[in-house]
Amino acid sequence: MNSQPSSKILDNIRQACGTCSLNSLCLPMGLSHEEMLTLDQLVKRQLIVNKGEYLFRMEHHFDYLYAIRAGSFKTFLVSEKGTDQITGFYLPGELLGFDGIEPGHHQVTAVALETSSVCQLKFDELLQIASKIQGLQRHLMAILSQRFNNQFTISVNHNAEQRIARFLLSLSERFKRRGYSADTFNLTMSRQEIGNYLGLANETVSRILAKFREQGILESHQREMHLLDLRALQMTACG
Amino acid sequence: MNSQPSSKILDNIRQACGTCSLNSLCLPMGLSHEEMLTLDQLVKRQLIVNKGEYLFRMEHHFDYLYAIRAGSFKTFLVSEKGTDQITGFYLPGELLGFDGIEPGHHQVTAVALETSSVCQLKFDELLQIASKIQGLQRHLMAILSQRFNNQFTISVNHNAEQRIARFLLSLSERFKRRGYSADTFNLTMSRQEIGNYLGLANETVSRILAKFREQGILESHQREMHLLDLRALQMTACG
DNA sequence: ATTATGCATTGATGTAAGTCAAATTGATAG
DNA sequence: CTATCAATTTGACTTACATCAATGCATAAT
Structure with missing residues (x-):
């Protein structure tokens, strides 16, 4: 299964995030500032998505989370009768893609609202690291739970x-x-x-x-x- | 920090869930059927909540998740001007309490809709175990992500x-x-x-x-x- | 510049659902 | 069995927002 030893994976992530000004937002609890100094693997993990292009599509296979470095995205689901329902907007420093965890494929489509840059994080590898690093596991769950809570901030009972x-x-x-x-x-x-x-x-x-x-x-x-x-x-x- | 060795904690949970008919719903990926056979610690971790009683209250400290064995709950938040906003209903086999993860205190209040029975799970211990057991970590995130997704199933754009x-x-x-x-x-x-x-x-x-x-x-x-x-x-x- | 094209604004009208109010039903206690 | 109280149902009326339609601005293409 895991051909890469987890210490190697961890090194890669460190390198990817070391110079990113947003690292404290993506994975604040996970990696200390000292841990993130080198950067050589960064470009490999970076992705440019032009305005209107898809980052991932509903029903497609789920493998990655994406951390936004620059730009913004919307996610939406297409209902039975073909109308879109926008489910969220995502800004720099925010993670997206969690919607695919459960059935293993994405529940929504993500589109860039402007030319954007994202870091691709393999979810399985991230979980492996999360089980090693104090706080990262909890942080990922915190992101999800906060997102759920916030949903009621903009809610049905408001005009x-x-x-x-x-x-x-x-x-x-x-x-x-x-x-x-x-x-x-x-x-x-x-x-x-x-x-x-x-x-x-x-x-x-x-x-x-x-x-x-x-x-x-x-x-x-x-x-x-x-x-x-x-x-x-x-x-x-x-x- | 962790005075209890994690293997000991794991044993406790096994004992707690071994005879519960709902174990496959609470923590399906985490613990195999074979792992869960003894039950002596079960009662200790079980809690009865009468109709109208609080399971936990908004702004109170977060330590536990609760797995519903029998009965049902509603969660609600109290807005600035004192009106309630119900954020969810919870049935047997479902986990609740995730709302407290991030700020470390609950964002909602949970009340029993009928006399109910729940299992108390210390979140920190659960995380410790999750980092050991293949799939449990992912399963917890899946619950959260699904919950977020489902929120849009009953949504603003529907009549x-x-x-x-x-x-x-x-x-x-x-x-x-x-x-x-x-x-x-x-x-x-x-x-x-x-x-x-x-x-x-x-x-x-x-x-x-x-x-x-x-x-x-x-x-x-x-x-x-x-x-x-x-x-x-x-x-x-x-x- | 000039025309297209899409987005934003503003106005007129309709309607789904809220509010207010009263009647009905059911549960609980005396 | 009757009284009380709360939840539900049903009706009449109101309103917030949707819909439809027209106009005004941008940015991009010719």
């Missing part, structure tokens, strides 16, 4: 305003954690895609953003977002 | 009929896997609770169940459910 406020705050939070501005960013998804994700019509998204502008909560032009009053946005999110 | 149809099918499916009838079962939750979970008013739940009755899709009286036409229900679920 359109609250959903959009929460969506913006979620993006803001995530950009901030990655060292980007928490109040000024470009959306890489359309109104249509936001609406689909939140269960709203794109017109509703547009109207509510207009309302937020009128209220002085934010400025926006097309996909440029500038949040002016995070506190007010939080109040709106709560209702 | 009231579809949500309720999907909810019933989900219950049916889960009862079936546990060896219970797939078409006849008692709901342990109120219309109010179903509505809260699905983002609908309890009146809407009531009305749509009435509609399903008229259509001959099911018979229901209070909380007794008898699904007559699973195929039709599936069609409704898809729209």
